[in-house]
Amino acid sequence: xxxxxxxxxxxxxxxxxxxxxxxxxxxxxxxxxxxxxxxxxxxxxxxxxxxxxxxxxxxxxxxxxxxxxxxxxxxxxxxxxxxxxxxxxxxxxxxxxxxxxxxxxxxxxxxxxxxxxxxxxxxxxxxxxxxxxxxxxxxxxxxxxxxxxxxxxxxxxxxxxxxxxxxxxxxxxxxxxxxxxxxxxxxxxxxxxxxxxxxxxxxxxxxxxxxxxxxxxxxxxxxxxxxxxxxxxxxxxxxxxxxxxxxxxxxxxxxxxxxxxxxxxxxxxxxxxxxxxxxxxxxxxxx
Amino acid sequence: xxxxxxxxxxxxxxxxxxxxxxxxxxxxxxxxxxxxxxxxxxxxxxxxxxxxxxxxxxxxxxxxxxxxxxxxxxxxxxxxxxxxxxxxxxxxxxxxxxxxxxxxxxxxxxxxxxxxxxxxxxxxxxxxxxxxxxxxxxxxxxxxxxxxxxxxxxxxxxxxxxxxxxxxxxxxxxxxxxxxxxxxxxxxxxxxxxxxxxxxxxxxxxxxxxxxxxxxxxxxxxxxxxxxxxxxxxxxxxxxxxxxxxxxxxxxxxxxxxxxxxxxxxxxxxxxxxxxxxxxxxxxxxxxxxxxxxxxxxxxxxxxxxxxxxxxxxxxxxxxxxxxx
Amino acid sequence: xxxxxxxxxxxxxxxxxxxxxxxxxxxxxxxxxxxxxxxxxxxxxxxxxxxxxxxxxxxxxxxxxxxxxxxxxxxxxxxxxxxxxxxxxxxxxxxxxxxxxxxxxxxxxxxxxxxxxxxxxxxxxxxxxxxxxxxxxxxxxxxxxxxxxxxxxxxxxxxxxxxxxxxxxxxxxxxxxxxxxxxxxxxxxxxxxxxxxxxxxxxxxxxxxxxxxxxxxxxxxxxxxxxxxxxxxxxxxxxxxxxxxxxxxxxxxxxxxxxxxxxxxxxxxxxxxxxxxxxxxxxxxxxxxxxxxxxxxxxxxxxxxxxxxxxxxxxxxxxxxxx
Ligand SMILES: Nc1ncnc2c1ncn2[C@@H]1O[C@H](COP(=O)(O)OP(=O)(O)O)[C@@H](O)[C@H]1O
Ligand code: SF4
Ligand SMILES: [Mg+2]
Numbered sequence: 010x011x012x013x014x015x016x017x018x019x020x021x022x023x024x025x026x027x028x029x030x031x032x033x034x035x036x037x038x039x040x041x042x043x044x045x046x047x048x049x050x051x052x053x054x055x056x057x058x059x060x061x062x063x064x065x066x067x068x069x070x071x072x073x074x075x076x077x078x079x080x081x082x083x084x085x086x087x088x089x090x091x092x093x094x095x096x097x098x099x100x101x102x103x104x105x106x107x108x109x110x111x112x113x114x115x116x117x118x119x120x121x122x123x124x125x126x127x128x129x130x131x132x133x134x135x136x137x138x139x140x141x142x143x144x145x146x147x148x149x150x151x152x153x154x155x156x157x158x159x160x161x162x163x164x165x166x167x168x169x170x171x172x173x174x175x176x177x178x179x180x181x182x183x184x185x186x187x188x189x190x191x192x193x194x195x196x197x198x199x200x201x202x203x204x205x206x207x208x209x210x211x212x213x214x215x216x217x218x219x220x221x222x223x224x225x226x227x228x229x230x231x232x233x234x235x236x237x238x239x240x241x242x243x244x245x246x247x248x249x250x251x252x253x254x255x256x257x258x259x260x261x262x263x264x265x266x267x268x269x270x271x272x273x274x275x276x277x278x279x280x281x282x283x284x285x286x287x288x289x290x291x292x293x294x295x296x
Numbered sequence: 297x298x299x300x301x302x303x304x305x306x307x308x309x310x311x312x313x314x315x316x317x318x319x320x321x322x323x324x325x326x327x328x329x330x331x332x333x334x335x336x337x338x339x340x341x342x343x344x345x346x347x348x349x350x351x352x353x354x355x356x357x358x359x360x361x362x363x364x365x366x367x368x369x370x371x372x373x374x375x376x377x378x379x380x381x382x383x384x385x386x387x388x389x390x391x392x393x394x395x396x397x398x399x400x401x402x403x404x405x406x407x408x409x410x411x412x413x414x415x416x417x418x419x420x421x422x423x424x425x426x427x428x429x430x431x432x433x434x435x436x437x438x439x440x441x442x443x444x445x446x447x448x449x450x451x452x453x454x455x456x457x458x459x460x461x462x463x464x465x466x467x468x469x470x471x472x473x474x475x476x477x478x479x480x481x482x483x484x485x486x487x488x489x490x491x492x493x494x495x496x497x498x499x500x501x502x503x504x505x506x507x508x509x510x511x512x513x514x515x516x517x518x519x520x521x522x523x524x525x526x527x528x529x530x531x532x533x534x535x536x537x538x539x540x541x542x543x544x545x546x547x548x549x550x551x552x553x554x555x556x557x558x559x560x561x562x563x564x565x566x567x568x569x570x571x572x573x574x575x576x577x578x579x580x581x582x583x584x585x586x587x588x589x590x591x592x593x594x595x596x597x598x599x600x601x602x603x604x605x606x607x608x609x610x611x612x613x614x615x616x617x618x619x620x621x
Numbered sequence: 622x623x624x625x626x627x628x629x630x631x632x633x634x635x636x637x638x639x640x641x642x643x644x645x646x647x648x649x650x651x652x653x654x655x656x657x658x659x660x661x662x663x664x665x666x667x668x669x670x671x672x673x674x675x676x677x678x679x680x681x682x683x684x685x686x687x688x689x690x691x692x693x694x695x696x697x698x699x700x701x702x703x704x705x706x707x708x709x710x711x712x713x714x715x716x717x718x719x720x721x722x723x724x725x726x727x728x729x730x731x732x733x734x735x736x737x738x739x740x741x742x743x744x745x746x747x748x749x750x751x752x753x754x755x756x757x758x759x760x761x762x763x764x765x766x767x768x769x770x771x772x773x774x775x776x777x778x779x780x781x782x783x784x785x786x787x788x789x790x791x792x793x794x795x796x797x798x799x800x801x802x803x804x805x806x807x808x809x810x811x812x813x814x815x816x817x818x819x820x821x822x823x824x825x826x827x828x829x830x831x832x833x834x835x836x837x838x839x840x841x842x843x844x845x846x847x848x849x850x851x852x853x854x855x856x857x858x859x860x861x862x863x864x865x866x867x868x869x870x871x872x873x874x875x876x877x878x879x880x881x882x883x884x885x886x887x888x889x890x891x892x893x894x895x896x897x898x899x900x901x902x903x904x905x906x907x908x909x910x911x912x913x914x915x916x917x918x919x920x921x922x923x924x925x926x927x928x929x930x931x932x933x934x935x936x937x938x939x940x941x942x943x944x
Binding site: 120123124125130132134141227234247250257258264280 | 649883914
C-alpha cells in the first residue's frame, strides 16, 4: 500500500464511483427503468434480471436509485467542499495576512464555530422557511431548492478546518522573502494574497478540501436521512435510508447498500487526503 | 541632486514585542532590534551597513523599505516622509525603490515563471502593455546574464547565483533610484559572490543607482561601498567614508572587527565576528551597549549612552564612543 | 489561571449570547407562525383575534425588540411554554439534560478509554499487524455515518439477536437502574464507536511524534525504564495536543449525541431539539439549542482547563492563538 499505485488507489475508487454515477442515464436507458417510477405492485422486490438489486419500498429499481443517489451525494459533496474551501481560504488569508485584531477576531470566530454543536444548528437552518426570507414561493417549493440549500448549509459548516490551515500557511508565507519583495515593490494586499500567498498554500488547501468532501457527504447524508436534506423524490444515499429503520425487518438490503456506499466514499476521501498530506509532509506520523 | 539626500533615516527605532497574546497586551518584553539609527544616503552613492548577525541590519533595511512600521523615527525618501504615506503615496514611492534579499531562492515566488517575476513590478505599477513588459523582461534578463530561453522556467530550475541575478533584474525593472540590498551575496559561493558583486557595481554605474547595501562581510563592504555605517546592538557606532572607517577606525568596536579580519580585500573569510557574545536584544546593557566587551570601557560607559558625533580632529567620521581613538 | 478561566468564561458567555440571538432569529424563520397555529387549533379565534394576539405577544414588533424582551424574561428564568407539551420549557429541559449528560459522559469515557488505549498501543508497536488493524478500524470509525452505525447495531442486537432494546428509554425517575442501563448500552456503543476512531488517530500521531523527540532520547540514554519513559514523559506530552483536539471535538460529540438519541428514541436534549423543530415548538427548540451550546462550551472549557493543568509552562493565550 505504500507504493505509488497504492497511494493513488483511493482516488481511483472515487473516480470509478463518480463515473458509475454519471452512467446512471445509460443504465436506465438500457434497462428501460425510470428511477423515480413508483410501482406499488413491485415493493421490496427480490433481485432479478429486470431489477439487479431488487426494488425499494415504493417499487423503484434499487440500482437506479443508488446511482442517482450517488450523483447527488457526490456532487453535493464536491460543490459544498469547494464552497467551504473558498470561504475558509478567504478567512484564513485575511486573518494570517492582516494579523492583529482582525486575526484575533476571525480566529475566535472560527474556534467558536468549531466548538458549536453544528448538527442541531444545521437542522434549524435546514428547517428555515425560505418564503419568510422573501424567496418567491415558486422557487422555495421547487424540487431543486433542497439541493442548493444543502450545499450552502453543509458548506457553511465545513470551512473552519480550511480557515485554520490557510491562516497557518499564510503566517509562514508572509515572512518569506518573495512575499516581502512583492510588498516592497508596491503590490496591493489582494495581489499579495492571491498571486503570492494563495498559490503557494495550494497543496495543503487541496488536502483540506479533500478531507472536507468526506465531511460534507456525512453531513448531507444525516440531514437527508432526517428528512431535512435532499427531498424525495430526488434520491440521495442519505434519504434512501430514511425508512430503513422501519423496513430493517423486511428488507435489510435497503439499509445496507446506501450506507456501504457512503462509507466507501467518505473513507476514500479521508484516505486520499491522508495520503496526499503524508506525501507532502514526510514528518507527519498520521496514517 | 547633490543637495538633498536620496534617503534619510532619522532616529529609527524598531521594537518587536516578544509575546503578543490576546490576554496579556502591554506586558511582556520587547526585542530592541533597532534603537535609534540615523543616516543619510546621497544620490549615486553606495552606503554599506555592516555588523555582526543580529545587530539589526535587516530590520533597518526593512524599515527603510517600509516593510516594517517603525516604532519611532522617520524614513524620508526624496524628502518625502514614508512613515506618513498612505497606500497610494507609498505605492508610488515604492516604484523607485528596488529590493534584493539574502536568500536568492526564497526571494522568488516558486509558482511564477522567471519572465513573470521580472515583469511583476511593471504589472504592479501599470507600466507598458503586456508585450512591452515581456520585451523589458527580455532586456533585463540579458543585462543580468540570464539566457532568454530560460525565461519561462520556474525559479527552482536555477542556481543560487542565477536566482540572485533574476532578483536583481526584478529590482531594476522600474528603473529605481535606490536599491536596498540585504546581504545579496552572503549565501553564495565565493566565486559567484564576486560575479554578482561585479554585476551590481556595473549596474550601478550604468544606471546611476544608489545602494543601501547590507552585509556582515567587511571584505564585501570594502569592495562596493563609498561610505560605511558600522552597527552594534541596534545602533550605529561608527559612520564615515569607507577608507577612513576601514583604515582609521575610531570606535573600539570597529577596531576589534577589523582586527578579526586577516587582510582586507581577500574576498574570503572576511565575515564579521569577534570574540565574545553580542548582547541579547531583549536585555541590553546600560550605557554604551558595547561596554561589557570593550577593552577601553570606563565608569562613564556604564552610565551614559554615547551619541554618534564627530570625534573632532579626525574629519568626517562619526563615532558613538566616550573615548574614541 | 483564574484570570484565564474568567476570560474564557466571559468569552463563552458572549458566544452564548450571540448564539441566542442568531438562533432566535432563525427560529422565527421556521415554517408556520405561532398565532396561525393557535388560530388553527381554536376555531373560535378569528383573524382579528389573531391581530390582537400578535400585538399582545409583541409579535408585530421588530426582531431586536422581541429578542430583548425574550432575553429579559429568559434571564429571569422564564423561557416560555412548550407548545407541543403544554408545559413550561424549563421543566422539560431538566430531565433531558440529565439524560444527555449521562449519555455524553459515558460515551466520552468509553471512547477515550478505547481510543487513547488503542492509539497508545499502536504508537508503541508501529507497523505491526495490530497497528495496521487499529488503523483500519479507526478509519472506518471516522468514515461511517453515525446514524447508519446505529441502524447496524439495532439490526444486529435488537433484531437479529434480540438481546438489547432498540428504543424506549423510560423518562421517569422510578425506573430501575438495570433497565436504564440496558437502554443505555446501544446508544453509548454507537456514540463511543463513532468518536473512538478520531481519538485513536490523534493519540497515535501525538505519541509517535513525542517519542521521537529529544527529551525522550535523553531519558532513554540515561537508562530510564521503557515504562517510565512512556508514562512519565511520553504520555503527558502527547496528551497535550490530544486534549486540544478533543476540546475542539465537543461540538461534534454533541452532534453525534443528537443522532444517537434520535435513532434510539432516547429522551435527551438532542432528540428534544429535533422533535421541537419538527413540531414547530419554537420555545422548546430555542431553549434546547441554547442548552446544547452551553453544554459544548462547558465541555470545551473543561478541556481547556485540563490543557492548562497538563502543561502549566505554556501560556494559555499564546497556545491557543498560535495553533
Ligand atoms: N519579526 C521579528 N520578531 C522578533 N524579533 C525579531 C524580528 N526580526 C528580527 N528580530 C530580532 O531583532 C534583532 C535584529 O535582527 P536583524 O535585524 O535580523 O539582524 P541582522 O540582520 O543584523 O542579523 C535580532 O535579535 C532578531 O532576533
Ligand atoms: S563608550 Fe566606552 S564602552 Fe563604549 S565603545 Fe567607547 S570606550 Fe568602549
Ligand atoms: Mg540579516
